[in-house]
Amino acid sequence: MSGTRSVRPQRCHQVRADTLFNQIRFKCRTCDEWHEGLPSPGWDYPIQYLAVSAEERPNRVQLTTDICVIDGDQFFVRANLPIHIHHSDKPLTWGIWVSLSKESFERFQELFHDEGRLAGDVFFGWLCAAIPGYPDTQLLKTRIHIQPWPDRPLVELEPTDHPLSVDYQQGISVGRALELVQPFVERIDA
Numbered sequence: 362m363s364g365t366r367s368v369r370p371q372r373c374h375q376v377r378a379d380t381l382f383n384q385i386r387f388k389c390r391t392c393d394e395w396h397e398g399l400p401s402p403g404w405d406y407p408i409q410y411l412a413v414s415a416e417e418r419p420n421r422v423q424l425t426t427d428i429c430v431i432d433g434d435q436f437f438v439r440a441n442l443p444i445h446i447h448h449s450d451k452p453l454t455w456g457i458w459v460s461l462s463k464e465s466f467e468r469f470q471e472l473f474h475d476e477g478r479l480a481g482d483v484f485f486g487w488l489c490a491a492i493p494g495y496p497d498t499q500l501l502k503t504r505i506h507i508q509p510w511p512d513r514p515l516v517e518l519e520p521t522d523h524p525l526s527v528d529y530q531q532g533i534s535v536g537r538a539l540e541l542v543q544p545f546v547e548r549i550d551a
Contacts, residue, residue, distance in 0.1 A: 387546040399538065402545040403456020407437040407489035408499060427473065427513070428466075429458065436466035437489055438473075440505055442516040445532035453538045459486035459503050459516060469514075472507050482507040488516070494541045495525045 386397055407429050413421050423430040429437040437460050443452035461469060465484040472478050488501040502519035518529040533541075 387542075399451060399453065400542045400545055401441075401454040401456060402542055403439075404458060404490055407458035407460070408491055409435060409437070409460075409489060428470070430466075434463070436461050436463060438466070438469055438486075438505065438514065440514040440516045442488075442518070442529070444528050444538075446538045447532050447534055449535065453533065453541060455490070455492060456513075457488060457490040457492070457516060459505055460489050461486050461505070469505075469507075476510045478507065478510045480506065480508050486516075488518070492525060493544045496523070498523070498525050501526065 385399060386395055387400055405426075406424055409431060410418075410422060410424065410429060413431060418424075421432050427439050431437075437458045440457060440459055442455040442457050444455070445452050461484055465486070468482065469484060472482055484505040484507075486503045486505050488498055488503050490498060492498045501521070501523060504517040504519075506515045506517060508514055518526045520526060520530055528537075
């Protein structure tokens with residue numbers, strides 16, 4: 362009987378969390394438009410991009426929505442870092458940047474443009490984003506997992522005692538998810 366009690370509340374919480382996310386409307390600070398659902402915050406460039414002056418960027422930086430190369434020797438790819446939200450089927454997904462070695466970046470480029478690509482290839486990388494709500498998140502160790510075309514790769518954080526890694530490993534509450542996305546939205550209506 363006690364096993365039944367522990368299962369039912371979790372199921373009820375899951376329904377409520379996903380129902381809440383489906384009812385959320387938020388005004389995006391980037392595009393100033395209203396959207397529905399839980400925001401998926403992301404960055405348009407790796408943090409290292411800011412170390413290059415605006416005047417020098419056209420000559421030193423190659424930047425697209427998926428890759429960034431600085432001075433021909435720093436290589437970055439955009440990937441998704443999903444954080445499980447307790448009692449929800451939907452993760453909080455961060456659109457982050459990760460640095461790769463030249464060899465890994467070249468292989469990534471081959472795979473990224475292959476419409477027949479399958480999941481499977483994995484690359485070591487370093488996180489290159491300052492995620493609000495956490496102490497310094499730059500240069501945490503990661504593994505980039507290639508996904509079937511056309512999906513962006515997924516990031517796996519190395520298990521450490523860093524709060525972001527702990528949240529990645531253990532998941533977060535609905536309240537924590539809403540708290541973390543707050544800096545990216547002008548207003549949330551639920």
